[in-house]
Amino acid sequence: MGxxxxxxxxxxxxxxxxxxLRREFGRNLNVGQFLHDxxxxxxxxxxxxNSQDPxxxxxARYVEKRLHGPRIADTPAPPPKPAAPDSKLEAPKAAPAASASExxxxxxxxxKYTGGLR
Incomplete structure (x- = not known):
């Protein structure tokens, strides 16, 4: 998630x-003010x-975790995808040498456009 x-x-x-919030406490929540104040x-x-409503x-717990600070703190980072060996794809090459011609x-x-699958 971005x-x-x-x-x-x-x-x-x-x-x-x-x-x-309006039903239980009679409070009108101003979302814009909530985010900035x-x-x-x-x-x-x-x-x-302090609500009785589950x-x-x-x-409230979700918002409390993510409001001030990293919003994805408890979301684990996706594991890096292992490079699958594929005979049709070339391994990435190092940066071109200064002597490589145009x-x-x-x-x-x-x-990469002519050698790969489409």
Missing amino acids: AEEQDTQLMNYLVRMVVP FSYAREVLAEAL RLLEY EELRARVLK
Whole structure:
């Protein structure tokens, strides 16, 4: 998940918190203010964490983890993909030497388009 997806996910949880907060505490959650005013955010989260509604508690815990600090801290990084040995694909070459001519460089670039599968 990229940063934009994490921001979208955080916004999604905040919007989901609006109705339960209004029902249980009579509080109108201003999402824009929540994202920019840390004292307001702490106040709302403290109230939400005292809720009897399990959904609101879940949303509040999620938002609390990701609001201040790394938003993907508990999401493990995907393991690096091992390079599969494929006889049809060339191994990446080192940077071209200074003596390589323009024609050799062009041939290397064009080879990946003509030599690979389409």
